[in-house]
Amino acid sequence: MLHRGNVGLEVPAESAGQPKIVISGVAKVYVDPRTGAEVEALCPVNLSIRAGEFVCIVGPSGCGKTTLLNCIAGLVAPTAGEILVDGRPIGGPGRNRGMVFQEYGLFPWLTVEGNIQFGPKMRGTPLRELVAVSARYAKLVGLSGWEHRFPSELSGGMKQRVGIARALANQPDVLLMDEPFGALDAMTRDRMQDELLGILRADRKTCVFVTHSIPEAVFLADRIVVMTARPGRIKGLFGVPIPHRRDRASPEFAALYRTVDTLLRDEAVEDRA
Numbered sequence: 001m002l003h004r005g006n007v008g009l010e011v012p013a014e015s016a017g018q019p020k021i022v023i024s025g026v027a028k029v030y031v032d033p034r035t036g037a038e039v040e041a042l043c044p045v046n047l048s049i050r051a052g053e054f055v056c057i058v059g060p061s062g063c064g065k066t067t068l069l070n071c072i073a074g075l076v077a078p079t080a081g082e083i084l085v086d087g088r089p090i091g092g093p094g095r096n097r098g099m100v101f102q103e104y105g106l107f108p109w110l111t112v113e114g115n116i117q118f119g120p121k122m123r124g125t126p127l128r129e130l131v132a133v134s135a136r137y138a139k140l141v142g143l144s145g146w147e148h149r150f151p152s153e154l155s156g157g158m159k160q161r162v163g164i165a166r167a168l169a170n171q172p173d174v175l176l177m178d179e180p181f182g183a184l185d186a187m188t189r190d191r192m193q194d195e196l197l198g199i200l201r202a203d204r205k206t207c208v209f210v211t212h213s214i215p216e217a218v219f220l221a222d223r224i225v226v227m228t229a230r231p232g233r234i235k236g237l238f239g240v241p242i243p244h245r246r247d248r249a250s251p252e253f254a255a256l257y258r259t260v261d262t263l264l265r266d267e268a269v270e271d272r273a
């Protein structure tokens, strides 16, 4: 199947069959409500994501990555096009899609336990079960024993683990992550990438992960989507045929890094031109 918006880009065979997410012609123009000025954020994007796939989206700053992710989350309505999850059009945010934000987005007035329990509690889960839910997900992200601490008492890496646990506690099929490790130092970031893959292996999810970092994308992704400068469209799609746990110093890793980097560098030059 050839996706029309992505000129010349063939969707890989493994995406055929029953895709989890189908993005068809999704475009976004923001309109300033006061001045009427328009910002074309996203050109029509076409992309199929299969169940259990880990897709990383990389692209220059301001190219519409967050916009695309927010469209999948149902937080932003596309100006054109449609997104199907399990064959059904999305009409807004839903429990089947969990979001993890770059700046953690935790509730500072709630403890670790309170943050993790938030979604299930809103849905009326009984107290007894809530305690089991927070214990399970705190353990999954390595925060057992920290349930009664507040976000202000935690390191950046720990806060982001709470963010992941809070998203997972809603048992979403799809995990949407917007530069979740962008605020972490390099060592913590590498460790979090390892941990995320471990968590997702235990609890298989479809994952759409936005990042600025090419090494992060090559380490994590089954498939990398490279976007053009704003208004963003898909410029390249790369499968990552390297088995986990990937060696960041291996020749295959470096080769794919260079391929993606070259494509993105061209984009930065075009952006300035």
Ligand SMILES: Nc1ncnc2c1ncn2[C@@H]1O[C@H](COP(=O)(O)OP(=O)(O)O)[C@@H](O)[C@H]1O
Binding pocket: 030, 031, 032, 039, 040, 041, 059, 060, 061, 062, 063, 064, 065, 066, 067, 068, 230
């Ligand atoms: N709510 C909004 N109103 C107006 N313009 C916006 C809004 N959100 C984003 N934009 C603009 O749309 C473009 C894409 O933004 P965004 O999706 O955040 O990019 P990225 O995540 O790739 O950095 C940018 O030029 C940004 O300024």
Ligand SMILES: [Mg+2]
Binding pocket: 065, 066, 067
């Ligand atoms: Mg962004």
